[in-house]
Amino acid sequence: MEPFPSDQIQLPRNMIENSMFEEEPDVVDLAKEPCLHPLEREEVEYEPRSSRLLVRGLGEHEMDDDEEDYESSAKLLGMSFMNRSSGLRNNMAGYRQSADGSCSVPSTRTVVVCTVVVVIAVSVIMVIYLLPKCTFTKEGCRKKNHTMELIYPLATNGKLFPWAKIRLPTDVVPLHYDLVLQPNLTTLKFAGSVKIVVNVIQVTWKIVLHSSGLNITKAAITSAGGSQAKPVEFLEYPLHDQIAVMAPEALLVGQNYTLNIEYSSDLSDAYYGFYKISYKDENSKQRWFAATQFEPLAARSAFPCFDEPAFKATFLIKIKRDEQLSTLSNMPKEATTPVTNGIVQDEFFVSLKMSTYLVAFVVADLKNISRETNGTLVSIYAVPQHLNQVGYALNTAVKLLEFYQKYFLINYPLEKLDLVAIPDFQSGAMENWGLITFRETTLLYDNKTSSAKDKKLITAVIAHELAHQWFGNLVTMEWWNDLWLNEGFATFMEYFAMEEIFPELHSDEDFLNLIFKAMMKDSLNSSHPLSSTVQSSEQIEEMFDALSYIKGASLLLMLKHYLTKDVFQAGVEVYLRNYSYGSTKSDDLWDSMNEITNGTLDVKKLMKTWILHKGFPLVTVVRKGKNISVQQEKFVYRVEPENWTSDASYLWHIPLTYITSNCNFTHCTNAYLLDQKSAVIELPEEVEWIKFNVDMSGYYIVHYTEDWKTLIDLLKKNHTALSAKDRANLINNIFSLAGLGKESLKKAFELIDYLEKESSPAPLTQALFQMSLIYNLLEKRGEQLAARVMHRIEHLLGNKIDQQTWTDDGTLSERELRATLLAFACAHDMRNCRVTATEMFKKWMSSNGTTSLPSDVMKAIFAAGAKTNDGWEFLLKMYSSSVSEAEKNKMIEALASTDDVRKLIWLMQNSLEGEVIRAQELSHIIATVSQSLPGYLLAWDFVKENWEKLTRKFHLGSYTIQNIVSWSTCQFSTKAHLLEVKTFFESRSEESSQLHCVKEAIDTIQLNIQWMERNLAKLQEWL
């Protein structure tokens, strides 16, 4: 899945990526169907509910109201059941129980009382023994506990459900699914039937599989030899999205059985499962569109299935539809047959062996263009009014498909590949095998309104999803803890393929800036190892974060540089061949690489140090004559430095690279593997300067101690002695070190004094980003210093801003830089920017939007126009009628950058409702509103007030929720705000307060407070 290539990753400090230089909507991921978990909050816990019910079953009459209260308080306080049992024992003293537990007065009444007491005592003791200690923890048990399996939860009908774990049992595995679906775009419901052929691995009486929100009307089972389907009892346990089919007789090892289930459900109104989308056609008539988004856990809400990535099977899909519409699925269509009047059935070829989360289908009114390459028909689909915007995607997809087949030396295995633009879509795109779904802005390119950045975005997302056809679809991670194998690889391949096929896009520089942001997130104490244990749906959703995507990709980039291009490529090929149609863990990748290195280098040993630790190393360099001493430690932003002890257990194997003044930077990169805490590199001769982490190919930060001065002088004297990526890397590193307190902010500002001469986007973007972080923090605190920071930026970039033209001329790189600089200048009313933009907007408005505007600066023009009431209203009207998604995207951001608070509230509320403004835009709107002085408190209030609705629509833990939490809190730098954010999330469900993104938000505010304390007075002195 593509979260959004430039997904606005949660960043420390005020980390708002200024919309001026980060255009794309953030976002990512999926939202979960709100009705999937129709249980009340207190029921939504792992083992506790079942355990509690068992206890009640045994001694319900004895539990009075006080005890009930006590129990819920204990749960709140995280107390163990042990406490409660002692409370019960105290109460029992009133029953004159003797020390040995027998009754001292053998009257009838006493016997009855005594029996009750004994039953209670026995049941309490049993519960104490049977309940694992972790019963009341949110995660349930992490360690395997034998007693766990003895405690079964209760199914919806009150019977014991025969399985207590979140993961499915492995005694039965699916081989094949026959799925028939009939969606109705008038009633917005669907009916389905599925036949699942399973194979029995261990003798059993039950088949446990997933189902969520489905109304199952019939279940039957047929043995391989038997012709008669036997009705079976089935049990439902909605808390784990599971059903159990109870077989009438033992299911025998090695035998195949066919499970037959009929069901119905509503089309989902979140972006998850089989969901409905409302859109306007070319005649402004409302139409319905049905599509799927299953990753990670929603195939189960479209059909009962074994919904874990390692349970691969083949799928035969049949869809009944209105004859006016069309359907698409993973495989090509085999036949269409009439069913009843006006209804036909499409049947698709049997799929390859694949995971359930990759199954997909679409029912809608669609048009397409196609081209064949190497035996595969590539098609781009969109709603009819967008058909004129699909040409760029088709050319790009064909080129990329050809490139990947050559690079992996494995052909794309299907006869067709469809790319479909979906009118309302939560993430950027989804890699379903053979049927890739996209948000419209990531697939549709409009010659008039799409900017250079839009072109890059579309290319990147297609490159990412096509790479998934191998990484993810052909070879899949075994479980979600290794999601980075899918997403890290697809992200790595996305940038690698773009560099190879579309070098003019300079996508490697974008990648660099994404790595910087991922490192900021990874340097917080709330970060997590790349491969982390996950079980609950929130934990799985949370794996779709910047670390899985960007850190994963940058570690592969580092490995590719270290192994060399050819060895890396050969390792990738071995990996894909060894595990085609199978599932893998991280170690399988390293073992495949080791097959190529053949003992000369242990890739597994090297990479484990990066995959299993959170964070990354800080390498400190000290130069003395020819000797360069290097030392590693963990780079971490410590909120309370005095309370921290250094964590000496971290040791990375770091493939260091460096260049010196004595060589031409294009040819003489040196390498050194630092696998100790410290080492000394001896150079052949003394050098004037040395720069480590060449082109930022490694995932670490470098501190040059005394040599920062040398590098600052070098940049002033001759900045092109270093590559643009190296310059961006130095800017990032020194500002990061200033945040850590290892270097002064003053020195960081000295380093960027050379910027007047800079013309490459990467260092300029990084410098603007760092200065905007500081500016935004100061501005929100009402500090006069903010104006001085802006003055400094103007001093450095003023001339460059003046040189920009209001056109789409020049190379892609020049155009992108222009968009960044002018959007920034207009937003801060710098130079003459807003005057020019306002004039252009007025002309455009007076032509009723018929004149065309230069696409790269369109956003700056719209934002300037939206400052007035008339301009804003006109823009909203144009937003509603525009058929260009690229244009609409720029309009929505301009609308959200107004200073009128009533309009900001209106925008957020309307986007949540999804009628005038689609809900897919909401996190983009919140991000934009959060950045502005009039908006940042509104955005937080909006999130607080609508938290339940937001988490229902976008699903707890999803990338969208991660971004919303991050954006709405990251501008805070006071203790009062810290307390407010903490208190708010603590008052929500435990699942909410335990989210990584909430911990990150709290870390970030603490860091902002610390940053202010550390730097404010000093900045006053010298800025």
Ligand SMILES: [Zn+2]
């Ligand atoms: Zn992806």
